[in-house]
Amino acid sequence: MGFRDVQAFNLSLLAKQAWRFIHKTHSLFYKVYKSRYFPNCSFMDAELGINPSYVWRSLLAARDVIIEGSKWKVGDGRSIGVLTHIWLSHKLIFLGEQQPGLMVKDLIDSNTMQWDREKIFDLFAHRRRMEILSIPLQQNIAVGMQ
Template sequence: MDAELGNNPSYVWRSLLAARDIITKGSLWRVGDGRYIEVLTHKWLSHKPIFLGENQPSLHVSDLIDGITMQWDREKVFDLFANQTQMEILAIPLSWTNLGDTLVWKENFAIIFTMKTAYQVALRLKERSQIKHSRASSDRATWKKIWALNVPPKVRMFVWRACSNIMPTRENLHRKKVKVDPWCEICC
């Protein structure tokens, strides 16, 4: 996930790197032996780990596992993390065998990447970014009410066009460089 574009990337490589954010947001590390997963930087919990105190040591998940019993080192987990993080860590089942850590797709129950779920993640990311820098968040409830009105579709469409200021008024037509008669009363 840390790869760079390079000098002469192929179409496939450019596409993969363009989708990296979607893949990162939709994936999660499944704990195996814990040797690869870094506690602070890799996404392996539903939230960022909350440490007790200011000290945030650079740890791998394997540092939290007792190497003999292959169970969580409860004492270490309780010493390092806040209650919410402790509970989530201790709820993760560990393997008795030395399986490696696995990056899984968390967006469906089969934990298998599909274009459908990747598209859903992309839509959620786009929606969040639009809400952040537009008035969409305050208008969202209003639009839902408008689209839920029990009126003919053409009325809903008219209301939407009027609220969005895309009616073919003289001003809007002029802005779009459409020639209109400035004195025509029908086009006002």
């Protein structure tokens, strides 16, 4: 068929299936795998587990492709940990001491729903500041929803 890299092609097809797994949570395929492999968490937080099938291992490999190529949609920032989630293209560089419990919502001015420039300039190095400030925030997000 002329595929140059069969493994990459296979991984891209698996990533498409994993994407469906993330978004089509009402399918029978999703429900069966959820009950077997990740009953108490989401697909994105699932672990390999005990005695996984070949398909499950493949889906987790594809999930890694999705994670690497995805970018967070910030919304109101309540569910994104500054240090615990990959929401920027590079690792954050703090000017001072890292703040482990810091959430992205803490970097947003709750009155204007804009980035809190002063706080961002106080916490982060120049390149990370510019990357954060270049992320558009949605103006029509209700508090508590994303």
